[in-house]
Amino acid sequence: AGSMGDSGTASRVFATFLTRMQEKKAPVFVFATANNVRRLPPELLRKGRFDEVFFLDLPTHGERIKILEVHLRERGYTMLSQRFNLGAVASATEGFVGAELQALVNDAMFPAFRDHRRELETKDLLNAAAEMVPLSASHQEHIEQLRTMVLNGQARNASDDRNALSASLKTGDNSAL
Structure with missing residues (x-):
């Protein structure tokens, strides 16, 4: 101690x-x-x-969807089930913890902003997920x-x-x- x-x-x-x-x-x-x-x-x-x-x-598939919903709502996104395929994003983020999902949402927003403030899309979230290696992989x-x-x-x-x-x-x- x-x-x-x-x-x-x-x-x-x-x-x-x-x-x-x-x-x-x-x-x-x-x-x-x-x-x-x-x-x-x-x-x-x-x-x-x-x-x-x-x-x-580690969050389950359903828990990852809920975590993603929280972070997307915090950034002003509504009608999430119509706007995003969060099931696909949750599948692509197996092994991610909540903080990594939060970082993923943040990282996914950059390309949308760079492309003259277009709306965030599922592909942005999937691309950000593909670029991240969760700590669960190394631990x-x-x-x-x-x-x-x-x-x-x-x-x-x-x-x-x-x-x-x-x-x-x-x-x-x-x-x-």
Whole structure:
């Protein structure tokens, strides 16, 4: 819990945090996020401190459509199902996380702007997707380790589509996601 050069400050803060969690007198709900839960100290994860570890997998096809809708609406686009083929974009963005989908929408807007402010089109989104490499491609092993934690009962699946995780682990195919 300490880092080099902090004179033990991180260790003291961590110890205080653990003590407060252990000695709480009233019900308290603590929620935290971590990019790599395996690097957290075991004393933090024991029951009575953090009672559950949840795994939120890569967005499913349907979830990617919803994320794209949010980012397109934020940029003033309406009537999305008539204007865009978001199913095709979601298929082309397998393995993308929300931040990558947001970046994709931003990147897709540049060609439309460059072409004298024409409207954004599905092809712009697909072209932007083709130029991006999602982090899931370069961190596939890490993601598989986290998914295995769910199967081993070390974490709970927080996805709406609980079957997609099992299918991807059994086949090694992420297309269900």
